[in-house]
Amino acid sequence: MKSVILCADDYALNPSVSHGIVALAEAGRLSATSVMVLSPRWAQDAVLLTPLRGRIDVGLHLDWTSEFALADGHGAPLGALMRRSWWPGLKPTQVSAEVQRQLDRFEQHWGAPPDHVDGHQHVQQFPGLRQALISILAQRYPSGCRPYLRVSRPVARQGGLKGRVIAAMGAAALQRLAKAQGLAVAPFLSGIDDFQSDLAGYAHSMAGWLTEAPEGCLIMCHPxxxxxxxxxxxxxxxxxxxxxxxxxxxxxxxxxxxQLVRGQKVLAPSL
Known part of the structure; x- marks a missing residue:
């Protein structure tokens, strides 16, 4: 049996997402979820996850592009953020402060550090964001208690153009930075989807993702x-x-x- 992480993104986005993720996790159909801590629902929805503590990974879905991030003032539409990350426009001190704020908000309602960190629309690996994130995780958490990182690098022959764009925004650079700081990573990503298929189409895609997933691969989903x-x-x-x-x-x-597993159980720190 090969070990794969199945992570449901966008926890706390809305009631249907949160309740759906909890139901799947209780049934053993997920091994991780990622939380949108800027959502006003996070405080109440954290309570729903409490019985699952230790059974699934609960992590931070770092957010710069959602409606919550836009309302908070630091966010931007995805295209604008991509441009700003490549050209000077993201101020390091402001980025670091926002990363710390989202980690604080996660811990305030969960009572523990995140098991992992990824990003809404893969912002965790964007230039300007990845450097701040890696530095903060290495300084904030002691060795052995650090979250693992999602590297949004598609499995070979998966993801099409969308996957190539995602990877080009910094997958290799994020992994290098993580290795330099001894942070664990989920090195391959599967589950990249255009959200257009019907039920049979999604089932076919998932069968392929499971078959092609290497050991330790992370498959994302959005139920x-x-x-x-x-x-x-x-x-x-x-x-x-x-x-x-x-x-x-x-x-x-x-x-x-x-077999679906927690990343905290199978991903070793980069050395």
């Missing part, structure tokens, strides 16, 4: 029990939740020889 009116990928979230809740997903895991 929800219902589609909220203001969620542009709401219907896709429901399809994901429906499939991950089904016996067909259990069969796909068995067919691919995959």
């Amino acid at each position: 929800a029990q219902a589609a909220e009116p203001d969620d542009e990928i709401g219907q896709a979230r429901v399809r994901e939740w429906t499939y991950l809740s089904s016996p067909a997903f259990v069969a796909a895991l068995r067919q691919a020889g995959v």
Whole structure:
């Protein structure tokens, strides 16, 4: 059996996302989730995760591009943030302060450091953000108690153009920085999707992701029990939740020889 991390992103985005993720985790269909701590729901939704402490990884979904980040004043639309990260426009002191603030908010309601850190729309590896993040994690947490990092580098032949753009925004650089500081990483990412397929299409994609996933790969997903009116990928979230809740997903895991595991259990620090 190969060990794979299945992480549900966007926890606390809305009630349907949070309740859907908790239900899947309770059923053993997930091994990690990533939290949007800027959401006003985080305080109350943290309570829902408490019975799952130690059973799944609970991490920070570093956020610079959501409606919450925009409302807070530091955020920007994805395209604008990509441009600002490549050309001078992100001030290091402001970036560091915001990373610290989001870690503080995570710990305030969870009562412990995050098990891992990734980023909404993969911002954790953008230039200007990755340097601050790595430095802060290395300084803030003692060796042996540090979160692992998601490196958004698609598995070979996966992700298409979207995957190549994601990787080009700093996957290799993030991994190098993590290695230099002795931080553990999930080195490959799967689950890159356009959110356009039907239920059968998502099932087919997941079967391929599971089969092709190398040991220690992280597969991301975005499930929800219902589609909220203001969620542009709401219907896709429901399809994901429906499939991950089904016996067909259990069969796909068995067919691919995959066991879902916490990254904290299988990812060693980079040396």
